[in-house]
Amino acid sequence: MHERISFLEAKEEVLKNFNAKPDKEKDRVPHFCSGCPHNTSTVVPEGSRALAGIGCHYMVQWMDRETDTFTHMGGEGVTWVGHSPFTNEKHIFANLGDGTYYHSGTLAIRAAVSGKVNITYKILYNDAVAMTGGQTVDGPLDPATISRQIAAEGVKPIIVVTDDPEKYPADYPWAAGVTVRHRNELDAVQRELREMPGVSAMIYDQTCASEKRRRRKIGKFPDPAKRAVINEAVCEGCGDCSVQSNCLSVEPLETDFGRKRQINQSSCNKDYSCVRGFCPSFVTVEGGQLKKPAKVTMGDKSGPASQLPEPILPSTSEPYGIVVTGIGGTGVVTVGQILAVAAHLEGKGSSVLDMSGLAQKGGPVMSHVRLADSQADIHSTRVGTGMADLVIGCDMIVTTSRDALSRMGEGRTFAVVNGTGAPTAAFVRNPNWQFPGESAEANIRAACGANNVDFIDAGQIATALMGDNIATNMFMLGYAWQKGRVPLSEKAIMRAIELNGVSIDFNKNSFTWGR
Numbered sequence: 001m002h003e004r005i006s007f008l009e010a011k012e013e014v015l016k017n018f019n020a021k022p023d024k025e026k027d028r029v030p031h032f033c034s035g036c037p038h039n040t041s042t043v044v045p046e047g048s049r050a051l052a053g054i055g056c057h058y059m060v061q062w063m064d065r066e067t068d069t070f071t072h073m074g075g076e077g078v079t080w081v082g083h084s085p086f087t088n089e090k091h092i093f094a095n096l097g098d099g100t101y102y103h104s105g106t107l108a109i110r111a112a113v114s115g116k117v118n119i120t121y122k123i124l125y126n127d128a129v130a131m132t133g134g135q136t137v138d139g140p141l142d143p144a145t146i147s148r149q150i151a152a153e154g155v156k157p158i159i160v161v162t163d164d165p166e167k168y169p170a171d172y173p174w175a176a177g178v179t180v181r182h183r184n185e186l187d188a189v190q191r192e193l194r195e196m197p198g199v200s201a202m203i204y205d206q207t208c209a210s211e212k213r214r215r216r217k218i219g220k221f222p223d224p225a226k227r228a229v230i231n232e233a234v235c236e237g238c239g240d241c242s243v244q245s246n247c248l249s250v251e252p253l254e255t256d257f258g259r260k261r262q263i264n265q266s267s268c269n270k271d272y273s274c275v276r277g278f279c280p281s282f283v284t285v286e287g288g289q290l291k292k293p294a295k296v297t298m299g300d301k302s303g304p305a306s307q308l309p310e311p312i313l314p315s316t317s318e319p320y321g322i323v324v325t326g327i328g329g330t331g332v333v334t335v336g337q338i339l340a341v342a343a344h345l346e347g348k349g350s351s352v353l354d355m356s357g358l359a360q361k362g363g364p365v366m367s368h369v370r371l372a373d374s375q376a377d378i379h380s381t382r383v384g385t386g387m388a389d390l391v392i393g394c395d396m397i398v399t400t401s402r403d404a405l406s407r408m409g410e411g412r413t414f415a416v417v418n419g420t421g422a423p424t425a426a427f428v429r430n431p432n433w434q435f436p437g438e439s440a441e442a443n444i445r446a447a448c449g450a451n452n453v454d455f456i457d458a459g460q461i462a463t464a465l466m467g468d469n470i471a472t473n474m475f476m477l478g479y480a481w482q483k484g485r486v487p488l489s490e491k492a493i494m495r496a497i498e499l500n501g502v503s504i505d506f507n508k509n510s511f512t513w514g515r
Contacts, residue, residue, distance in 0.1 A: 074104030326394030420459025
């Protein structure tokens with residue numbers, strides 16, 4: 001007992017050097033997905049500010065876009081009713097998501113009309129409850145219905161802004177007086193509305209980028225045969241593409257001529273807002289497809305797979321703790337699920353505790369996985385301080401966070417860490433941001449022991465093998481298994497992958513992930 005207390009005290013002393021609260025310059029802070037409509041919709045014109053609301057757009061508060069405060073669902077903009085008589089500020093914007101609008105947001109609009117305040121509601125119609133996983137909105141809702149409802153409440157004028165005005169037929173049943181404008185006119189539209197007395201509205205209509213991606217995979221959404229690429233020989237690394245798009249798929253590219261920019265084609269959702277501005281380095285390729293990697297021979301009995309020794313797997317006679325860390329939206333939670341299903345197939349006990357929250361939006365994700373011979377042997381779902389037997393670090397920055405380091409025990413924990421650095425949201429704001437690779441490596445080695453850590457460029461290898469870096473996390477799991485650190489059979493893991501709806505064909509270099 002005294003030995004354990006001394007260990008915990010020593011661990012806590014080391015962790016004092018790490019911030020308990022997220023640091024948006026150093027940590028992996030949640031951000032809008034690549035191509036998210038809110039990257040554009042939450043911009044306000046110079047001289048204006050906005051109030052935040054419930055939904056993904058809540059994250060705009062830490063994006064330097066003059067948007068503040070939060071409220072309960074259905075209270076969007078209502079605080080302005082209370083304090084507008086006591087300020088010289090004449091007008092304000094309020095963000096309101098379509099799911100919140102249907103739930104109770106109409107009451108907030110009604111309160112603003114009743115209060116006779118000058119406010120413009122930016123109703124963000126993205127066709128999904130994106131913050132919590134992409135569910136459909138609970139009820140029949142479309143932009144035309146919204147326009148008629150708020151017009152009946154006394155809201156005017158109402159302007160629809162969209163990335164595709166042509167999709168609305170001439171007889172689309174808008175409320176009387178509604179006009180439709182392209183999103184390129186967003187700034188002009190907002191400047192017009194802020195001069196209008198009373199309650200006005202802008203309906204910003206653009207489908208959630210993550211939902212577009214999911215629907216394209218199953219053939220239920222148009223997939224433009226068009227990609228944006230950056231000619232690195234022309235790029236000057238100014239970062240204007242990040243300013244224009246606010247997009248995480250615009251990444252740094254280190255060259256002999258300095259830092260340039262590149263588009264991560266694996267995460268790009270074809271929003272094309274990065275091409276705005278005046279930049280001669282951008283090229284759009286129409287009709288082409290991404291080049292597939294050369295075929296590998298892993299399905300061949302004489303290939304490299306046959307030369308790998310069968311690992312000696314660890315025992316689960318005592319509960320075995322695995323911590324999986326990574327970036328939200330890349331399948332970290334899926335790795336934990338696959339381990340649990342594989343354990344079930346072998347008749348073993350398992351538990352999974354996912355620490356996610358807003359993390360699916362590019363933030364930090366951590367899954368605690370515990371495995372044992374019997375379910376009765378597992379008394380806690382959380383891997384204790386210093387008690388991890390294995391850390392699968394799918395992202396180095398998350399792996400070196402305070403929460404992750406606290407699970408590592410020197411001499412006990414073995415860590416396999418993806419050494420391929422992925423930029424954080426800080427790069428969108430700061431073109432000179434540097435990936436903290438050296439310090440992160442040092443912290444992980446100190447926590448586990450220098451000989452207990454393997455760094456591997458998993459992102460680059462997975463992309464070279466499968467043509468998409470979405471395969472990285474599964475590659476990390478396979479690497480950890482081959483090192484003899486995952487106490488489950490290959491057969492059970494592969495079957496769990498199949499049950500999860502993943503199809504892997506090494507001979508065709510195809511990797512298909514179910515929804």
